[in-house]
Amino acid sequence: MINIEFKGILAKRLGEKWNLQVSSVLEIFQAIEANNGEVNNLFADLQNFCTHFIVFVNGKIMPPHLLNSKILKNNSEVKIVPVVQGGGISVVLFIIGLAFSALSMILAKSMSPKSPKDVSTSSAVLGQVRNVVNRNIVVPLGYGRMRVGSAVVSNNIFATYDGRLYGNDQNEESFMKKTLDENFDTIFDEFEIQAGWLRGLTYS
Amino acid sequence: MITNYQNLNRFFKKELLDSLKFKSVGSKAEICGFVVNGVFFEKINRHPDKENFFLISPKDCLWGDSVVLFHSHPKHIKEKNFSSWDLTNQYYFNLDMLLYSVNNDEFYFNKL
Numbered sequence: 001m002i003n004i005e006f007k008g009i010l011a012k013r014l015g016e017k018w019n020l021q022v023s024s025v026l027e028i029f030q031a032i033e034a035n036n037g038e039v040n041n042l043f044a045d046l047q048n049f050c051t052h053f054i055v056f057v058n059g060k061i062m063p064p065h066l067l068n069s070k071i072l073k074n075n076s077e078v079k080i081v082p083v084v085q086g087g088g089i090s091v092v093l094f095i096i097g098l099a100f101s102a103l104s105m106i107l108a109k110s111m112s113p114k115s116p117k118d119v120s121t122s123s124a125v126l127g128q129v130r131n132v133v134n135r136n137i138v139v140p141l142g143y144g145r146m147r148v149g150s151a152v153v154s155n156n157i158f159a160t161y162d163g164r165l166y167g168n169d170q171n172e173e174s175f176m177k178k179t180l181d182e183n184f185d186t187i188f189d190e191f192e193i194q195a196g197w198l199r200g201l202t203y204s
Numbered sequence: 205m206i207t208n209y210q211n212l213n214r215f216f217k218k219e220l221l222d223s224l225k226f227k228s229v230g231s232k233a234e235i236c237g238f239v240v241n242g243v244f245f246e247k248i249n250r251h252p253d254k255e256n257f258f259l260i261s262p263k264d265c266l267w268g269d270s271v272v273l274f275h276s277h278p279k280h281i282k283e284k285n286f287s288s289w290d291l292t293n294q295y296y297f298n299l300d301m302l303l304y305s306v307n308n309d310e311f312y313f314n315k316l
Contacts, residue, residue, distance in 0.1 A: 007265075007267050007297075008267075008296050008297045008298045008299075009295060009296050009297075009298045011267075011298070012298055052293065052296040053296070054262050056262070081262045081265065082293075082296040082297040082298070083259070083262065083293075083296075083297075084259070084260040084262070084265050084273060084293070084297045084299075085251065085257065085258065085259040085260070085293050086257065086258055086275055086286075086287070086289055086290040086293050086294075086301075087234070087251075087253075087256050087257030087258065087287060087289045087290065088234065088256050088257070088277040088278070088281035088283060088287055089256050089257075089281065089283070089287060089289070
């Protein structure tokens with residue numbers, strides 16, 4: 001687990017201490033957002049935070065370009081603190097906290113979900129609900145209490161032949177035909193795929 | 205925002221305020237540090253333009269509900285009260301803030 005400590009306004013809004021299983025600083029914010037939904041609420045402010053915070057990893061200042069890098073090891077200590085600064089004149093001449101400039105951009109990109117592609121479907125499995133589909137998307141592994149919806153499963157079907165299974169009296173073509181004969185209905189009926197066109201091509 | 209010297213005695217002892225005033229008057233640069241339970245811990249001002257700004261290293265910072273950030277505005281700064289840059293940053297570091305303005309001979313206290 002990674003020990004995370006916030007100071008200043010982040011401690012007030014997100015909580016001072018966290019223990020999370022994350023591998024990058026960006027994932028800290030994604031994990032906290034998954035837990036309490038506060039990061040997105042703060043996100044408008046984070047645009048302004050870019051010049052006011054510094055990230056320490058194990059006591060050393062972390063360069064901004066490592067925000068999305070998997071640099072956190074087990075028991076790493078991350079501290080995100082505001083820069084204590086001010087001045088007698090109101091013109092800002094010096095900016096120190098650069099760590100969040102990259103973060104705000106990365107957050108903007110990574111926390112905006114991609115629009116799923118709408119498809120019309122006649123699936124009886126999901127009834128009248130409109131399906132969405134997007135191949136090979138990331139499926140969140142949830143823990144804790146949450147409300148879920150939309151793209152919660154990602155699957156992909158592909159067939160390969162490893163060349164090991166047919167005997168001396170069979171060639172590759174006959175083996176594949178036999179295998180499909182035996183398993184076709186089982187394989188495809190489970191997924192309710194109307195694959196008549198495939199069957200026709202296979203047996204022609 | 206409290207600017208009255210007498211009212212500040214509710215929060216800070218007169219000896220502490222006199223000490224902060226003495227340090228501030230004798231410096232051309234901004235003095236900065238933390239007041240914790242009535243004791244002032246001065247910190248190095250690491251800003252490159254120390255006469256107009258202050259900056260405390262994050263490694264030197266103190267945090268907690270009873271921590272008050274102090275800084276001074278030297279004599280050449282005519283502005284009364286906290287600057288907008290002071291208040292902008294206070295939102296982020298989220299500490300009570302005490303200021304002494306040498307030019308105006310006044311303390312200002314902004315409690316969150």
